[in-house]
Amino acid sequence: MQRRPSRVLAASAAALTAVTLSACASSDRDSGGGGEGGEAQSGGTLVFGATGDPSNLDPAFASDGETFRVLRQIYDGLLQPAEGSTEAEPDLAEGYEVSDDGLEYTFTLRDGVTFHDGTDFNAEAVCFNFERWYNFTGLAQSPSASSYYQDVFGGFADTPDVPNIYAGCEATDELTAVIRLNRVTSKFPAALTLPAFSMQSPTALQEYDADNLSGNEDAFTYSEYGLEHPTGTGPFRFDSWDRGNGQITIVRNDEYWGEPALLDEIVFRTIPDGNTRRQELQAGTIDGYDFVAPADYGTLEGEGAQVLVRDPFNILYLGINAGNVAGTNANPALQDPRIRQAIAHAIDRQTIVNSLLPEGAEVATQFMPPTVDGWADDVTTYDYDPERARQLIDEVNPASRTLRFYYPTDVTRPYLPDPAAMFQAISEDLSEVGFTIEPTALQWNPDYLQAAQAGQADVHLLGWTGDYNDAYNFIGTFFAAKADGLAKAEFGAFDAPEVFAALDRADAEPDPANRTALYQEANRLIMDYLPAVPVSHSPPALVVAEDVQGLTPSPLTAEDFSTVSLTS
């Protein structure tokens, strides 16, 4: 498999190294994918079918894909994912410098940028945003509110017992913001490409009381800012949110600092049912929608629609329970590495990829896709070999060959388009080598997720879509040690100190080249230990009508609609 060249955003281990990034964030805007026929033209309204309503439009309190899709059009961050790729590139920052120890980031900001309320974007605004996140109190600290801040930065100003990596921000001049960290993590600055870390207008945040998540025992109410006055610097401005009709309208920002958007407005309309979304596209009342069922690709393309397939940036794995979670009654045989290897050898992953996943899917050799820095081409692999699997099982001769296999229902995930079919295929393979499968099907959320994450299954299907180009976002999320020094309950809290240490080492390494090598080492250790079986990377797709041009599919589902136009 080909590796992508490592990230441009390299911070040298030598003295302060300037990383100057070309200020071309918005150039080549008309080179996107989408339809080829017809002249791109300005104007018009694009209607996009969403699967659900956004939660609110304050990025700091957002974490789901439908909300992010809207936010990406209204806001900019310091960095953004490059068009059609997972690599970070400059957005509101023209570039940054990193200190030797990797603890100080000096961002040089783009000049002449204003927020939608007319106020200036500058270094003080950057620091205002960082300080705002760090100083959240009360309900704003709920994991359902500021989830990405907590995932990347850790604790808050008033929670000294929770480790946090943010040490401070200083506006050294109008266009220079220095951000200091308490410790190095590979999440920073890659995570700044997430909409959760978008730059927002300090004036609007204060005027509309953005931090005030009022509420009582059961839940909070989003602020007036998040519901009615989102104010960013992006190519589109918020116009209206018609909740009764489930639609959000955003309009072109004519004062945009980059190349202005081509469309006049975009309407995001909530259509929860997948069949309805397809029929609405066929009827011409919407111009596109996301998460197309692979079974519909042919029909839609036959009718002239364009199915835009993203590069896979996810992983499907078969989780294995190591049996260290009290009361979960896991099969003790799974603690023996030979049984885990037997499971890996038993599964015909190539056939699964060929028959159950859309074109472009590939067999996973490790727990992250090849496009992430740190992917290793020399990990131990476990080829399909049922004979070897049987041998291994016979060698161990476990007391029980029964595997309680959990799988979800009522859900389609980008990495798992058809859970029942996937369960069927894997369980047949496992039965073939002598395991007895006891299936349990549960509704996806919350039933299945809770059962799987609590370690109630012997083996289970789950996966992950990456948030940004960082190995820790994949393998750290899965296999890093928890506070008790063991792995997550989902994997039966296994104890593999060498894996945990390798992940910590890689995360704390400031030099990108060294870090990549350390993550490769971590991947090798993980695949030797085999705490679970990586199955596949599967490409999700979105679809647009024939007359939609200029939409480039993004592996991170970070599509930029400002380049989109309608030819009719």
Added chain:
Amino acid sequence: MLRFTVRRLLQLVPILLGLSVLLFAWLRALPGGPAQAALGERATPEDIEQYNRLFGLDQPIWIQYLRFLQRAVTLDFGNSTQYGRPVTEVFFERFPGTIELTLAAMVFAIGVGIPLGYVAARRYGSALDSASVVGSLLGVAVPVFFLAYLLRLLFAVELGWLPGSGRQDVRIDATRITNFYVLDGLLTREWDAAWDALLHLVLPALALGTIPLAIIVRITRASVLDVVNEDYVRTANAKGLSAATVRRRHVVRNALLPVSTTIGLQTGLLLSGAVLTETVFAFGGVGLALRDAITYRDFAILQGFILLLAVVYVLVNLLVDISYGVLDPRVRVR
């Protein structure tokens, strides 16, 4: 009549109290709590613990219940975990859509059902009668979501005559006053908005109205067949009243008594949220909100909506009982 009405309204108190206890216990007995549902596949056990602590879900259930009750008496049903807004606000935003849809469905069901049932009965044994019996059986038997897909495929996708989802075209910039989209269009004289909202009601109303239609046809037919053979109808005919007068004053009026009960019950049912129809047509009423609330374990929405809908259901039934008095003087006397 007043005493009757007051008594019925007072009965609401134990009904709602009992329902709230049942709901509270049932929702909390579901596997997987709101924390897992709200945090999704990225939830860690620590996140779930923190969430439960912040929102008091780690408190004993009776304390949670008492707090809920304390607020509920002031019509504060808390905040939705899914929308991050007060439940009552979401309800009053969604309920007008459901009322509009229910009215449209019932207009269709009643407007077609009563005449069809009447004609079928008067032409008892004819081809039309048989067709109405078979048709109404089919109407009850066909699953709503299947019919909904069929209707949309035909009228929205293939023929393109009618809109297939939503409450109004997204390109119409309508003024909202009451959240009844048709009414709003009329009030603001935005005729295109009113017309468009009306067109959006057609397919969901057809899908939703089919079952009540089938039931109304059958009840009307049976009821008319009963009444035309009554002594008083024979007497009325014998004393030389015109056929039209007999029909209007003796047959229809008496035959409509059981029909009105059916209409009341069906209206009450539809108002409680047409989950399937609203989901298939992406129609933003309470049914769609309830569906999402179950998926996301949005306890506040479920508790608040179901209690408010129970009030609506009881009130509709009360109206039906009162309408009895108008239709049947004997009830009034009692």
